[in-house]
Amino acid sequence: MSAAPTWRRPARDGTAAAMSGRGVWLRARARLRRFPALLGDCGEQAAAYGRCVAAASAGGGEVRRDGCLREFRALRDCFARAAAAAART
Structure with a gap:
């Protein structure tokens, strides 16, 4: 059995990692590119x-925890709706 490539960190059980670093970053970048349009x-x-x-x-003044909770939840819910709608297309 060949050794894992040096760029891939082995899993804790000694096997090769399940995901390549490049693939993870490519998917993350694709999601981040959609973020401004969804937030718009x-x-x-x-x-x-x-x-x-x-x-x-x-x-x-200090920003207190949950001080703007209602506004944050409205923003989070709007973003979740926009992301769900984009995922369906």
Whole structure:
């Protein structure tokens, strides 16, 4: 049996890794390229979340956990809908 290529880290059980590094990065880049277009459909929600965070941190204030939770959830839900719609096409 030949040794695993030097660019491929062996799995913990001593076998060759299941995924090549290049394939993983190519898929990740393809998803990241779609991100701006998907987020573009959620401009209103992104602006609302940005306004909330900016208002919370204005004047040296601290952004508190869950301070903008409602706006964040609206943005997350919009993005999930846009990603699901893109996956169907």
